[in-house]
Amino acid sequence: MTSTAGILSGQTAIITGAGSGLGQAIALALATDGARIAVTELPGKEHLAATTVAAIEAAGGSAVALPLDVRVLASIDACVDAARETFGRVDILVNNAGLNIRQAAFDVTEEAWDTVLDVNLKGLFFMAQRSARVMRDQAPAGGCIVNVASIMGLVGYKDRAAYCASKGGVVNLTRVLAYEWATIPIRVNALCPTFVMTPMTAPLLNDPIAGGDLLSRTPQGRFADPEDVAQAARYLISPGARMVTGIALPVDGGWTAV
Template structure:
């Protein structure tokens, strides 16, 4: 069982695993969960990290979500280090841009392998540990998984798959009292979007589609993730929370 707290927004006594935690949204999610009391296992394929080695009981791990063995080994390492796993955030992701008519099969397949199949691999590897603690999962989707966006066919399809994978796992794992939800951000100022944010025309057009008129910050995404993981959302499963300033209400 997950350790109860008086504050449903706290994670004291719980262990969280965050993939793609070396930088950007993942690093912010990990820091947010740690600030709310979780012991966090930071995981990434990167050799260099934008974030310093975390203080306290937290740990760093290397994982390549394209490998099932790597995902299984990651969960085993977390359990060996911390003894349990309560919270899982599947944030690792990549993007390849270009028209569908000319995108290479390799680029298309790579995006699906990391974003969709990688999320599945980590969820599957973590399932026994999450079943033991009645844990909670949040998968990082995107507004691109809900609406069609030009020149990102692999990314759009992969994130649509993540949102439906979330619903299927929520249904299958509800008897184990494992909740599975997703967060779908609009554009966030990270390294992944640096190229398009550098195009003034693209950015103006993008912001025009967001009723609140700004990008989502990493902290906006992290706070939504923390809510869905927390006991404050104990009756929420199979849902996608769009952190998009109203993009998907069009």
């Protein structure tokens, strides 16, 4: 088997919301491949970003913590500029920051709708736009973007009207960006994980009724773990995926296959 050690050496990756959960797992995986990582976190959550940076540095990698609120364009610009100034280039963007507010469709409030769409879709788009401008203008030009969507961008599920709308938007936005930026070349793909077992999701996923319903829809009969998602991101970013752009890759134990 070919060794993948160092396949991202010399490259810089911005990973949004990388102080916890999937973003942190992806940051650690890409650092293992040699990428220098800009770990972004919301202002006020710098301690979380610092934890990820420390873990990367302890493993011999290189990382910097940057504040970012994707709802604020000036914050996006400052973050992308800081990543470029720190490392000289921006080669990879993992648009991971996201949130969910669970409400039945009858109960969705305007505030909740706007929050979910602002972070998951609008913020993700402008992060991609600003990062891709740097990828276009640097020498040599090029880059790779992974948008973290969800199986909820491919199928519907109760209590997730805004979330499903946002993630469905991410999946189709990914296709547009892949098309427009293909010749730069910037590859743009979406990841669509199923439910991932983390300390935050454990109460829901371990609930016999709620979790049981989700498991019954999953042929593999298990939830994902952060490493499953990180390995899929690693593939999409790797040179081996050089012909892969515009896809939405389910990481779902078969949920969307049946």
